[in-house]
Amino acid sequence: xxxxxxxxxxxxxxxxxxxxxxxxxxxxxxxxxxxxxxxxxxxxxxxxxxxxxxxxxxxxxxxxxxxxxxxxxxxxxxxxxxxxxxxxxxxxxxxxxxxxxxxxxxxxxxxxxxxxxxxxxxxxxxxxxxxxxxxxxxxxxxxxxxxxxxxxxxxxxxxxxxxxxxxxxxxxxxxxxxxxxxxxxxxxxxxxxxxxxxxxxxxxxxxxxxxxxxxxxxxxxxxxxxxxxxxxxxxxxxxxxxxxxxxxxxxxxxxxxxxxxxxxxxxxxxxxxxxxxxxxxxxxxxxxxxxxxxxxxxxxxxxxxxxxxxxxxxxxxxxxxxxx
Amino acid sequence: xxxxxxxxxxxxxxxxxxxxxxxxxxxxxxxxxxxxxxxxxxxxxxxxxxxxxxxxxxxxxxxxxxxxxxxxxxxxxxxxxxxxxxxxxxxxxxxxxxxxxxxxxxxxxxxxxxxxxxxxxxxxxxxxxxxxxxxxxxxxxxxxxxxxxxxxxxxxxxxxxxxxxxxxxxxxxxxxxxxxxxxxxxxxxxxxxxxxxxxxxxxxxxxxxxxxxxxxxxxxxxxxxxxxxxxxxxxxxxxxxxxxxxxxxxxxxxxxxxxxxxxxxxxxxxxxxxxxxxxxxxxxxxxxxxxxxxxxxxxxxxxxxxxxxxxxxxxxxxxxxxxx
Numbered sequence: 001x002x003x004x005x006x007x008x009x010x011x012x013x014x015x016x017x018x019x020x021x022x023x024x025x026x027x028x029x030x031x032x033x034x035x036x037x038x039x040x041x042x043x044x045x046x047x048x049x050x051x052x053x054x055x056x057x058x059x060x061x062x063x064x065x066x067x068x069x070x071x072x073x074x075x076x077x078x079x080x081x082x083x084x085x086x087x088x089x090x091x092x093x094x095x096x097x098x099x100x101x102x103x104x105x106x107x108x109x110x111x112x113x114x115x116x117x118x119x120x121x122x123x124x125x126x127x128x129x130x131x132x133x134x135x136x137x138x139x140x141x142x143x144x145x146x147x148x149x150x151x152x153x154x155x156x157x158x159x160x161x162x163x164x165x166x167x168x169x170x171x172x173x174x175x176x177x178x179x180x181x182x183x184x185x186x187x188x189x190x191x192x193x194x195x196x197x198x199x200x201x202x203x204x205x206x207x208x209x210x211x212x213x214x215x216x217x218x219x220x221x222x223x224x225x226x227x228x229x230x231x232x233x234x235x236x237x238x239x240x241x242x243x244x245x246x247x248x249x250x251x252x253x254x255x256x257x258x259x260x261x262x263x264x265x266x267x268x269x270x271x272x273x274x275x276x277x278x279x280x281x282x283x284x285x286x287x288x289x290x291x292x293x294x295x296x297x298x299x300x301x302x303x304x305x306x307x308x309x310x311x312x313x314x315x316x317x318x319x320x321x322x323x324x
Numbered sequence: 325x326x327x328x329x330x331x332x333x334x335x336x337x338x339x340x341x342x343x344x345x346x347x348x349x350x351x352x353x354x355x356x357x358x359x360x361x362x363x364x365x366x367x368x369x370x371x372x373x374x375x376x377x378x379x380x381x382x383x384x385x386x387x388x389x390x391x392x393x394x395x396x397x398x399x400x401x402x403x404x405x406x407x408x409x410x411x412x413x414x415x416x417x418x419x420x421x422x423x424x425x426x427x428x429x430x431x432x433x434x435x436x437x438x439x440x441x442x443x444x445x446x447x448x449x450x451x452x453x454x455x456x457x458x459x460x461x462x463x464x465x466x467x468x469x470x471x472x473x474x475x476x477x478x479x480x481x482x483x484x485x486x487x488x489x490x491x492x493x494x495x496x497x498x499x500x501x502x503x504x505x506x507x508x509x510x511x512x513x514x515x516x517x518x519x520x521x522x523x524x525x526x527x528x529x530x531x532x533x534x535x536x537x538x539x540x541x542x543x544x545x546x547x548x549x550x551x552x553x554x555x556x557x558x559x560x561x562x563x564x565x566x567x568x569x570x571x572x573x574x575x576x577x578x579x580x581x582x583x584x585x586x587x588x589x590x591x592x593x594x595x596x597x598x599x600x601x602x603x604x605x606x607x608x609x610x611x612x613x614x615x616x617x618x619x620x621x622x623x624x625x626x627x628x629x630x631x632x633x634x635x636x637x638x639x640x641x642x643x644x645x646x647x648x
Contacts, residue, residue, distance in 0.1 A: 073428070076425075106431075108591065222550045241599070278560070
């Protein structure tokens with residue numbers, strides 16, 4: 001079925017308000033979920049909402065906690081997320097990085113003790129909509145073996161780089177594993193091999209069989225040793241700047257993945273009059289090859305017009321949450 | 325043969341001084357080349373020096389030009405590299421980003437109209453030695469097809485992330501192609517296949533044959549579509565912030581690769597007393613798996629003690645430059 005974006009947002013907000021969340025915060029939190037579906041990132045929108053509510057009900061996420069500044073040095077701030085809702089915390093920190101960049105050209109907020117930010121790309125779009133280049137990343141629970149190791153000591157640590165452009169922002173939102181566990185499951189269910197090697201099987205051989213990788217729990221970092229190194233560096237930088245937990249200290253259970261660290265950097269691109277033309281020149285030079293974020297605008301238009309696709313099971317689950 | 329690091333630096337500096345370069349600048353430029361060999365990055369040390377001198381003699385690199393601030397907004401600056409020596413320009417801009425971060429927590433310098441920075445990792449070590457997390461990247465001439473295209477419209481745009489740690493910095497220095505053309509040639513000469521697929525052959529099939537990739541000029545971005553997107557975003561961000569040339573406007577001839585853009589970001593990690601222990605905890609959690617930069621310290625120690633390995637041909641070429 002398809003549900004109008006506004007109806008979806010209203011329904012989710014109602015569920016949060018019923019749990020005592022402040023109305024303004026509930027509306028923003030619900031809007032961030034609904035806009036994730038609107039933009040076609042169905043893994044992290046309404047499909048993730050029941051688990052999000054479950055974690056609130058279990059006390060893992062504190063619905064009432066808001067991120068706050070813990071230390072400041074010029075254009076750099078450390079914030080404490082206090083286990084609040086991850087998308088609200090992340091949105092507040094990118095908003096603050098943007099405000100710092102408006103004053104100082106560049107702003108950085110390092111956030112500790114927060115929870116899953118859901119779609120990382122949301123905060124890239126937020127920065128780009130403000131005329132900023134936005135760079136943000138998060139660490140995660142351990143789910144990726146380092147190159148040269150077998151145990152999942154690294155996180156897949158998604159990295160977002162957003163470049164503003166009035167004809168369509170470029171928004172890259174990529175995890176450090178070649179395929180997420182969600183993507184592996186989706187391929188397995190369709191009975192398809194992965195388009196490229198995605199991890200190791202139990203014998204330590206590279207494979208395109210998604211089930212073999214789910215069994216071994218050894219997905220492949222992008223670029224082998226390169227993505228492994230980048231994941232490590234991103235984890236260290238986020239935890240050190242935020243003063244919070246690095247991946248190896250985050251519980252390996254998705255329902256207890258709390259205390260993660262995130263970095264939000266905004267660069268005031270729009271202050272330079274020539275930036276827009278430079279961006280347009282690069283996109284024109286691609287000769288029609290698709291850029292990251294390009295498809296989102298078309299999906300967004302369609303989903304705004306027709307409503308977002310929601311499967312029956314998820315919608316029933318949401319309805320149950322709304323009525324009880 | 326092995327040449328003492330100090331002798332190597334003195335010899336290279338003499339060659340630059342003979343070409344009219346200011347003595348202090350010549351010594352720093354030569355030291356950056358010699359330290360690249362000292363640290364075991366033999367592709368971008370003395371082996372690149374003859375080409376560097378050739379580009380000075382041809383007027384492509386202006387030995388007398390120094391990078392200077394062109395625009396400032398708080399902690400963000402735009403610098404103009406004026407086609408000066410790439411390693412001097414990059415060193416000056418990272419030094420400036422570090423100074424800004426000392427005042428403001430974070431500093432960013434965007435550099436336009438510069439030339440090849442040689443070893444990108446140098447500026448990562450520079451930042452880490454100052455107690456900073458250093459993040460820098462450069463765009464390059466077009467040498468990498470975007471995912472979904474055949475022509476090399478992207479650059480391999482090396483990205484450096486350096487994390488300071490008194491027991492040994494973590495310094496990641498990685499290009500967006502899985503293997504550099506230098507690595508492809510080295511494998512071909514040894515008659516070896518690549519350890520993993522490194523690009524496409526002329527038929528558009530992924531291959532581990534280095535010669536096939538050299539022929540097709542279609543190396544693979546790390547993580548396929550992911551590295552392709554990251555390369556694009558890094559190019560756009562550097563060119564837009566610096567106000568300079570994006571990859572598609574940079575001449576595709578290595579000896580005329582001038583006018584590139586670079587970004588230098590420093591984050592004042594050392595200001596936080598807990599950062600060091602967090603970094604040590606992450607490294608300990610790897611259980612002995614090697615981190616980026618770990619090997620450099622051992623190679624450095626050996627090369628300082630025994631001199632750096634230089635092959636006879638290169639050393640004869642350097643001697644010729646020194647005597648004429």
